[in-house]
Amino acid sequence: MNRMKKLLNPNHILLFCILILAAYLRLYKIEGYMTFLGDEGRDALVIYNILHGKLTLLGPTASVGGFFMGPIYYYLVAPFYWLFGYSPVGASVFVALLSVATVFLVWKISKEFFGTSAGIVASFLYATSPLVITYSHSSWNPNVMPFFTLLTLYILYKAVRSKNSWLFILVGILYGIDIQLHYTELFVGLIIMLYVLLTEIWRQGRRISFSEVFETLKKGIWIFGGFLIGFSPFLAFEVRHEFPNTKSIISFIFGSPDTGGDNRFLYTVFDVFFRIFERLIVSFPVPNFQKGYSQIILTLWYTGGQLVALIAVGLLVYQFYKVIKEKKDSFYYYLLICLWLFLGIILFGFYKKQIYDYYFEFLFPVPFLIFGNAFSYFWQKKTVYKLVLSATLFLIILANYSTSPLRLPANYQFNQAKEIADFVLEKTDGKPFNFALITGGNSDHAYRYFFKLAGREPVVIQNSVIDPNRKSVTGQLLVVCDTLPCSPLGHPLWEIAGFGRAQVAGQWDVTVIKVFKLIHYQEAKK
Numbered sequence: 001m002n003r004m005k006k007l008l009n010p011n012h013i014l015l016f017c018i019l020i021l022a023a024y025l026r027l028y029k030i031e032g033y034m035t036f037l038g039d040e041g042r043d044a045l046v047i048y049n050i051l052h053g054k055l056t057l058l059g060p061t062a063s064v065g066g067f068f069m070g071p072i073y074y075y076l077v078a079p080f081y082w083l084f085g086y087s088p089v090g091a092s093v094f095v096a097l098l099s100v101a102t103v104f105l106v107w108k109i110s111k112e113f114f115g116t117s118a119g120i121v122a123s124f125l126y127a128t129s130p131l132v133i134t135y136s137h138s139s140w141n142p143n144v145m146p147f148f149t150l151l152t153l154y155i156l157y158k159a160v161r162s163k164n165s166w167l168f169i170l171v172g173i174l175y176g177i178d179i180q181l182h183y184t185e186l187f188v189g190l191i192i193m194l195y196v197l198l199t200e201i202w203r204q205g206r207r208i209s210f211s212e213v214f215e216t217l218k219k220g221i222w223i224f225g226g227f228l229i230g231f232s233p234f235l236a237f238e239v240r241h242e243f244p245n246t247k248s249i250i251s252f253i254f255g256s257p258d259t260g261g262d263n264r265f266l267y268t269v270f271d272v273f274f275r276i277f278e279r280l281i282v283s284f285p286v287p288n289f290q291k292g293y294s295q296i297i298l299t300l301w302y303t304g305g306q307l308v309a310l311i312a313v314g315l316l317v318y319q320f321y322k323v324i325k326e327k328k329d330s331f332y333y334y335l336l337i338c339l340w341l342f343l344g345i346i347l348f349g350f351y352k353k354q355i356y357d358y359y360f361e362f363l364f365p366v367p368f369l370i371f372g373n374a375f376s377y378f379w380q381k382k383t384v385y386k387l388v389l390s391a392t393l394f395l396i397i398l399a400n401y402s403t404s405p406l407r408l409p410a411n412y413q414f415n416q417a418k419e420i421a422d423f424v425l426e427k428t429d430g431k432p433f434n435f436a437l438i439t440g441g442n443s444d445h446a447y448r449y450f451f452k453l454a455g456r457e458p459v460v461i462q463n464s465v466i467d468p469n470r471k472s473v474t475g476q477l478l479v480v481c482d483t484l485p486c487s488p489l490g491h492p493l494w495e496i497a498g499f500g501r502a503q504v505a506g507q508w509d510v511t512v513i514k515v516f517k518l519i520h521y522q523e524a525k526k
Contacts, residue, residue: 014120015107022103022127025406026096026136032410034092035138036417038443043139044088045449047074047081057237058245060141062183067248070180070234073141086453088414091139099136102147103127106365106372109154113333114373121393122372128400130283131357132364137405142182146364149188152178156192157336159219160199168222175223176230183249184359187347191339196220198339202331265349272348276360277309278302280367283399301399308392312367312374313341319377337373341366413446416511421450423510424478427517432474433458436495440483447480461498473499479516488516 039060046056059069077091084090106126111119126132135143152174159167175192178185200216228235238246278284282305290298320334344363348355375393378385401407424435424447435451435458437444451457462472477499479488488496489504496502502518509515 011116011120015104015123018107018120018124018127019100019103021124022100023096025128025133025404026099027093028406029410030092030096030137031089031414032412033137033405034089034414035140035411036088036414036446038445040088040139041417041445041447041449042443043074043077043091043141044081045445045452047078047091048086048449048452050074050078051082051086057233057240059180059234067183067245069141069182070231072177072180072230072233073144075233076144077139088139088449092137095139095143096136098144098147099132102150102365105147105150105154106368109150109365110369110372113330113337113369115376117379118369118372118376121375122368125281125371125396125400126365126368128397128404129280129368130400130403130405131279134405135358135361140358141180142358142361145178145181145185145361148174148178148181149185149362150365152188153191153336153340156195157333160196161332165222168219169226169229172223172226172228173230174226176227176232178362179231180234182359182361184362187344188362190347191343192223193220194343195336195339196223198335199332202335264352268351268355269346269349272345272355272360274306274309275357276345276363277312277367278305279357280364281305281371282308282396283403285403289403304395308371309367312370315374315377316341316370319373337366337369341370417446418450420480420510420513420515421447421454423508424480424515425451425454425456427478427506427508427515428456428476431476434461434472434474434477434495434499436477436479436488436491436493436499438479438481438483438486438488438491438493438496442482444480461495463498475519476505477502477518479518481514481516482512484514486514486516488518 043060050056056071056074059071059073061068077094080090080094081088082090084093103123103126107119107123109119110122132146152171155167155174156171158164159171171192175185175189178188196219197216200219234245238244279286282301284301284305285293293301316334316337320331320338322328323331323334340363344360344366348360375389378389435444435447437447448457458478459472459474461467464470467473477496479496481488489502491497496518499518499520501521503521504516505519506517507514
């Protein structure tokens with residue numbers, strides 16, 4: 001009876017509705033909204049090989065720095081590829097479900113830290129945030145960072161409060177997973193170290209003593225031991241190959257012209273600070289999607305987002321100051337949130353290249369926790385505060401609806417890639433073929449994945465040193481052009497140049513691209 005009453009608790013019913021809404025917004029027509037381009041095709045090929053016994057110790061390449069990530073993401077999504085019959089849709093479903101789990105974690109942590117109303121508001125806004133939904137539709141290693149980062153830091157909080165060695169080991173294991181997802185998770189490592197150190201100083205009454213140092217070192221050893229477990233696949237590769245990626249990462253951090261302080265440091269810090277609130281909480285549209293709004297609306301929207309950020313963060317800092325002054329136990333979670341927010345943002349100031357939204361996916365849950373805290377705090381005040389909060393929440397919901405990715409037509413990239421690949425195979429007449437893609441920035445892995453599934457992989461043209469007799473050059477070359485106009489004859493791309501002098505034997509329009517069939521010039525003359 002007590003369990004039934006607990007389940008029928010209005011707050012639990014609200015949470016259930018929020019989770020259902022979150023699942024709907026992420027899984028609705030996921031096959032049509034998911035991204036499936038070159039990077040996703042590359043991952044699909046690797047995962048296919050894993051499921052057929054060809055294991056790997058390396059993950060995808062980082063977008064900068066010339067190093068590889070760890071392979072953990074491939075192994076996380078592999079079961080969903082198998083469950084969905086090797087369809088990449090399975091990996092996108094995995095990411096979507098993990099995002100729903102993140103909604104639950106946001107509710108649980110907000111409720112535990114700041115109260116019931118904070119949990120409901122924070123989880124609802126996270127569930128409906130257009131930017132979060134956009135990154136929850138597709139299979140990509142950064143897209144699971146919000147879940148794993150939030151879980152890591154929450155377990156860290158629990159470990160510090162309970163002094164449980166096994167929880168510290170779990171923190172290390174989880175961080176070993178985090179760091180394999182994206183290199184910005186390096187920021188989280190610094191947050192973990194500082195949090196352990198500062199909480200130990202706080203616990204010891206801010207006196208530095210031998211016991212304090214020993215306790216900190218002991219916790220650090222537990223975390224590091226767990227990290228070695230979680231990071232072991234990548235470490236195994238590094239040890240076997242004399243640490244090539246580790247050297248590249250160190251070189252990128254300390255020797256790259258893309259990192260280090262400059263006169264744009266403060267600009268970058270403030271830009272990221274406001275973007276995580278503008279883009280995540282109040283859903284301010286990117287320039288490409290601003291055409292449908294008047295300049296007055298956009299100005300009010302942007303200003304309102306900055307005001308929300310300043311009030312919510314200002315309140316957090318004020319509360320943290322009071323907690324320190326009054327020596328309350330809530331110091332532990334206020335410190336965690338502050339370190340996560342400020343350190344995570346400040347470290348971006350050392351990065352000199354463009355910062356894309358997905359770079360700060362490890363920060364995604366933070367603004368929602370902070371806004372939930374502000375909502376809970378002001379809701380307990382006078383009626384006028386409740387009216388202002390209700391109006392603010394209404395405007396945020398309106399913004400979320402107006403910029404929802406589900407209001408845009410589905411891209412059907414997955415279906416298009418499969419349709420194009422099937423068409424190419426049809427035009428080969430069942431004979432061996434070479435393949436090339438002329439593109440402005442994509443790669444051909446998506447098509448090659450469907451060729452592999454069909455058991456009809458194209459022959460890769462080798463250079464004359466490897467293949468002096470040109471046995472890797474077949475009698476036909478199928479060319480896909482996704483940039484138009486397109487002229488494949490004489491194109492410098494190796495897959496075309498390596499085929500040799502050719503003539504067009506056929507050309508067709510397929511969906512949004514053009515397909516050419518080239519044959520050798522001598523054969524055409526006959």
